[in-house]
Amino acid sequence: MGLLASLTQFLNPKGLFVLSSVISLSVFNPFLGIFAIALTILISQARENYGILEAGGIPVVKPTLFLGSEPNLHKTVFHLADIERFKQFGGIWGSYIGRKPEVYVADPELIRLIFVKDFVHFADRKEPDFGSDVLNEILDYLPGQKWKLVRTHLSPLFTTAKLKQMSDVIADSASEFMDDLSAKCDEKGRLKIDSRKYLTAWLIDMFARTTLGIQLEDGKNPDNKFAEAFRAMMGENDEYNLLYSLSPSFPFLSRFAPAFNDEPSKLIESTFRQVIESRKQQTASGGPTNSKDFLDVLVNLWGRIDSEEFKAHGITENTIIAQAVNMFLGGYETQATVLCHLLFYLADNPEIQEKMHVELMSALKKKGPGGSGGVDHDLIQESEIPYITACIMESLRLAPPLIRPERICTKDWNHKGISIKKGTPVMIATWAANRNPEIYPDEPEAFKPERFLPENKAGLEPYAFTAFGFGPRNCIGMRFAYENLKLFTCNLVKSFKVEKRPDTQMKYKTGVMFLIGFNPLYFDLVKRK
Numbered sequence: 001m002g003l004l005a006s007l008t009q010f011l012n013p014k015g016l017f018v019l020s021s022v023i024s025l026s027v028f029n030p031f032l033g034i035f036a037i038a039l040t041i042l043i044s045q046a047r048e049n050y051g052i053l054e055a056g057g058i059p060v061v062k063p064t065l066f067l068g069s070e071p072n073l074h075k076t077v078f079h080l081a082d083i084e085r086f087k088q089f090g091g092i093w094g095s096y097i098g099r100k101p102e103v104y105v106a107d108p109e110l111i112r113l114i115f116v117k118d119f120v121h122f123a124d125r126k127e128p129d130f131g132s133d134v135l136n137e138i139l140d141y142l143p144g145q146k147w148k149l150v151r152t153h154l155s156p157l158f159t160t161a162k163l164k165q166m167s168d169v170i171a172d173s174a175s176e177f178m179d180d181l182s183a184k185c186d187e188k189g190r191l192k193i194d195s196r197k198y199l200t201a202w203l204i205d206m207f208a209r210t211t212l213g214i215q216l217e218d219g220k221n222p223d224n225k226f227a228e229a230f231r232a233m234m235g236e237n238d239e240y241n242l243l244y245s246l247s248p249s250f251p252f253l254s255r256f257a258p259a260f261n262d263e264p265s266k267l268i269e270s271t272f273r274q275v276i277e278s279r280k281q282q283t284a285s286g287g288p289t290n291s292k293d294f295l296d297v298l299v300n301l302w303g304r305i306d307s308e309e310f311k312a313h314g315i316t317e318n319t320i321i322a323q324a325v326n327m328f329l330g331g332y333e334t335q336a337t338v339l340c341h342l343l344f345y346l347a348d349n350p351e352i353q354e355k356m357h358v359e360l361m362s363a364l365k366k367k368g369p370g371g372s373g374g375v376d377h378d379l380i381q382e383s384e385i386p387y388i389t390a391c392i393m394e395s396l397r398l399a400p401p402l403i404r405p406e407r408i409c410t411k412d413w414n415h416k417g418i419s420i421k422k423g424t425p426v427m428i429a430t431w432a433a434n435r436n437p438e439i440y441p442d443e444p445e446a447f448k449p450e451r452f453l454p455e456n457k458a459g460l461e462p463y464a465f466t467a468f469g470f471g472p473r474n475c476i477g478m479r480f481a482y483e484n485l486k487l488f489t490c491n492l493v494k495s496f497k498v499e500k501r502p503d504t505q506m507k508y509k510t511g512v513m514f515l516i517g518f519n520p521l522y523f524d525l526v527k528r529k
């Protein structure tokens with residue numbers, strides 16, 4: 001809203017009082033008067049969208065005078081707050097994040113309509129400014145046709161044949177990781193681990209091997225340089241402060257609270273640039289490559305930069321580097337979170353661990369001796385390990401890492417008395433949707449893998465399992481993620497038991513609206529005899 005519009009607000013009956021107060025202040029002290037006018041304009045701008053959601057028939061979290069519905073963003077654990085809001089409002093509610101109206105859905109039918117059936121009304125995500133020409137180009141946030149083109153080029157990476165091809169590398173890497181942990185155990189066969197730190201290092205190393213075909217220097221060291229750079233870039237150790245809570249109401253403050261840390265992202269970008277460059281040269285000189293791995297796909301895209309099609313959609317070198325960074329970003333943090341939660345649930349349930357171990361040993365026995373200790377692509381099929389698969393699904397249900405997959409309404413939408421205006425972000429409240437008591441009536445908060453056994457899961461509602469999103473913009477890496485999660489879990493269950501320690505505590509970080517964050521989560525790994 002412009003200055004004029006802000007001033008005209010003073011002329012409504014309530015505003016006249018404000019205006020007369022401002023005039024008296026100006027007479028009394030001109031500086032105070034100017035300050036009061038500036039403040040009044042800022043406040044009226046901060047309130048400019050109030051009422052929009054209510055007019056669309058959406059119940060809202062009552063907004064404050066001028067800081068929106070969430071004046072304490074930096075103190076709120078959003079995925080837990082969503083569970084309470086679902087109890088309070090039901091399957092749809094709205095909130096003003098500062099001045100911006102947002103809609104959250106947890107009702108499976110609304111999720112289906114918005115994310116799948118009416119995709120043309122909700123085709124994009126927000127277009128954030130991460131303050132980096134590369135990060136602004138990651139697939140997640142590309143608009144319309146540009147997104148479609150890049151996604152089409154990346155999709156073949158995740159076919160069954162490609163997964164099988166990558167599976168051996170993942171299996172070897174998981175088995176080596178277990179060997180490394182074993183070697184670090186004390187004489188009683190115990191090892192204390194900071195689970196997130198160990199897992200992120202393993203995942204980053206494994207991604208480097210599978211997607212780029214490179215081995216990281218010092219990759220097994222949880223503190224290696226590359227892993228540290230990713231952690232720093234994602235702000236893993238950052239805490240949010242009041243400035244963060246104020247920035248949605250007063251956007252100019254957001255430059256002081258950036259989403260990504262700039263310096264480490266530069267190191268990562270330049271590493272990817274070098275790796276792509278050297279593969280380009282290798283390919284040009286006819287040298288051997290990793291036969292159509294991710295890097296070859298990127299080199300192929302590079303070759304099209306000068307094409308009319310790429311130019312028309314603004315696809316540049318930065319867009320291509322961004323997709324390499326994106327595979328790591330999209331994949332390592334999410335999977336580390338799932339695995340940390342799985343360890344947490346398993347440590348609480350030793351009897352479930354035993355069932356998993358028995359299932360695995362029997363599947364291995366059936367198969368006979370093989371590579372990677374026998375844990376490979378064929379062994380991890382659901383038909384072979386239904387219970388272990390169900391444990392992973394249950395962990396994904398209870399703790400989906402992405403708090404609120406989002407779409408922007410690109411065309412006004414109406415449905416049974418609800419209307420959503422163009423430009424409004426609509427998000428799935430994943431933690432709430434996955435605990436819907438109508439779909440999971442048997443203690444929705446409890447870890448019960450039986451829900452996902454083949455004989456039971458057919459009765460579940462697909463739109464109440466939201467971990468990977470839905471529709472054309474769902475998670476491109478879902479099948480790759482299942483492959484990793486299963487190979488890792490089988491290797492873990494084969495070699496170790498997980499136990500809680502006196503300092504094991506799941507403490508979620510506040511202020512996080514994208515991927516859930518939590519403080520260091522410690523476990524003891526105990527070698528199986």
Ligand code: HEM
Pocket residue numbers: 115139140141151326327328330331332334335338400401402405406466467468469470471472473474475476477478480481
């Ligand atoms: C357990 C692991 C993972 C979880 C829970 C997860 C979850 C998600 C979710 C919820 C979305 C948004 C979907 C939507 O809006 O409908 C998403 C998008 C995406 N994910 Fe994943 N993800 C995981 C692993 C991966 C992996 C391994 C990769 C890459 C190798 C990846 C790459 C992406 C990309 C590129 C997008 C954006 C897709 C687009 O906009 O077209 N993810 N993921």
